[in-house]
Amino acid sequence: MKNLPHKTIERLSQYRRALLNCLANGKTHIFSHELAKLQHITAVQVRRDLMLIGYTGTLRKGYNVKELIDLIGTIIDSENGINVAIVGMGNLGRALYNYFSGKRTKLSIVATFDKRYEKIKEDYPEIECYNTAEMEKIIKEKKVDIGIMAVPAESATTIADKLVNSGVKGILNYTPKPVNVPKDVYLEEYDMITSLEKVAFFVKKQNDDV
Amino acid sequence: MKNLPHKTIERLSQYRRALLNCLANGKTHIFSHELAKLQHITAVQVRRDLMLIGYTGTLRKGYNVKELIDLIGTIIDSENGINVAIVGMGNLGRALYNYFSGKRTKLSIVATFDKRYEKIKEDYPEIECYNTAEMEKIIKEKKVDIGIMAVPAESATTIADKLVNSGVKGILNYTPKPVNVPKDVYLEEYDMITSLEKVAFFVKKQNDDV
């Protein structure tokens, strides 16, 4: 199964969540076109992705929901779990925290960091928040694998460097500032402003084209 | 210049912000490899993008920062501005609000919505927040072009339908639930869980491969 395309990985994550939903509704089998509809993609896309991961369904019955969930798990989850830290506990950091907390068993938020960690602890006592100054120490102690950056653009570079020095293996950067990391650290960046400007562009274009 | 690739649009948004920074630092010209470095992409990529938008620099001096900013503006901005609304003012909604408020002159957040709009108004009096029940009315009144969805997954479908019915031309969906919209509404979706799971996959893979 060697090298799955990036886009397939993304879709697998989404298939799994859709499938978990189906399972909860008591659905045991699903057709490629049903799964496709849930993600607004095509049935061929689904079949191709599943072909790539070597899963084969039953003709006329479709795919076994439970089996497929498990198979996707073996591909994208790590057996021993992955430890995640969030840096920056402003609105975005807390949004991410609430999103992820306790949802995926194999991904756990084991620490959060903020310059004003005392304020965070006071306002949200349930969040385990440390001083950003202690980042390197705590990340090593808690064996954090992935750091999520939700700090202001100005601190992006500093924080990325600190994360790298602490030994994380992956960074998810929500800062609008692109950061540089050594190639053995996997970097994923997402920029909300770009997304909104992109939507704005196509909305404008649509008006112009009509 | 007809049809720019999606990826080019995204990069243009990012080039512009990098260039605005340069301008603020008094830099008047920039080489393709400098701009590339700021975005961790290649110089060829930059040159190709600029070729596509028909901008040409000066040999040995590079690109004129001011000119390029303006040109990108004519491409991605709408002359009359674009009105944006955020639906769901939890942590994520407020993060988005703070991000965008007052930054881009051509994109303005003209309204926000929340089921518990009274609480929001009380806690954040500076935010103009309306009851989600009034969405359709207010969106029409305020001529909102783009709706950003930051509500829980359960409400995704309902809110998307409401936005479409109110006549928005673009939707940016931050819900983990994919939504369906008519094809004349431009839809962009981003799913944080998928991104994190993707990073986790590649972190795991890196371990396995070594």
Next chain:
DNA sequence: CCTAAACTGTTAACTACTTAACAAAATATT
């Protein structure tokens, strides 16, 4: 039992995007 319908799995064609290669031109160096 035969035919039609409904699906899957897979190859092949296509489309989108990125990178390489290089000619042309401006400046710098000798």
Next chain:
DNA sequence: AATATTTTGTTAAGTAGTTAACAGTTTAGG
């Protein structure tokens, strides 16, 4: 003044991702 260097713009090649087409197989219906 001649040569080397730097940088752009563009074509061509290469890579990644999507979609079409269809053979093959199971079930359903006549």
